[in-house]
Amino acid sequence: MERPADRLERRLRAFLTALAVLALPLAVWAAGQATYSHYTQVRQTQPARLHPVTALLLTDARSGGDRPGAQSGFDALARWSDHNGQHAGVAPVRAWLHQGATATVWLDAHGTIAAPPEGRDFAATAGVAVGCGTALAGVAGAYTTRWAVGQYFERRRAARWTRERERFEPGWTARCRS
Known part of the structure; x- marks a missing residue:
């Protein structure tokens, strides 16, 4: 039988994994596309000013x-x-x-x-670089959050084990001496 805290931890980890797998590619694409669009627009307006x-x-x-x-x-x-x-x-x-x-x-x-003016390839290079940076930051953030959730539940389990041991240990040690 699974304890409620274990069930909550499992669900949180599954949610964080699904979020990383589904949302991260969208964030990477959006960041790269926004950067590419920005520099493409800059490249198109620069010749008019220069x-x-x-x-x-x-x-x-x-x-x-x-x-x-x-x-x-x-x-x-x-x-x-x-x-x-x-x-x-x-x-x-x-x-x-x-x-x-x-x-x-x-x-x-x-x-x-x-x-x-920036070269033709600058917009694409900047978009890819920002997309890669977003991917790295997203993976690092997801991993860190998942690790922090695991650490939180691990500390709660250890504290619970300590409380239970303190509650039951006097009876065990008395039984072992007799």
Whole structure:
């Protein structure tokens, strides 16, 4: 015969397992899809706010990580022309370009250098990464909750055994001495 506490524990564990098996894939899909949709929309609106110009590199491209306050990636001093005239400035460029090479520089509506738009694959990569992170967090959360439920019931069982032993032990030890 199963005790009520054991029955409750079994049902809670079954519920948590079913929740993880049924709800977790939906949560993973929803998180990945929302991230993908967000970055797809950003990619579609960025070209409307940015416009490319061809720039001549005045210095070799170098890593931005070796200067305080610089963004990661590569940049170089570049010169370009647009409808407002000639300009020069530090622009993000592809790695390992040398002085004299040309590169595409992205400008905002005010003619200020901006970060280039995200690549086509960024939305998909971000969606998969967020989905995987959600899956890992969901599995860890479900396992931790299931473990905590087991620990709670284990402590209750141990306390009950201790109370029963304290109640019946004096009679057992007296019987064993006679």
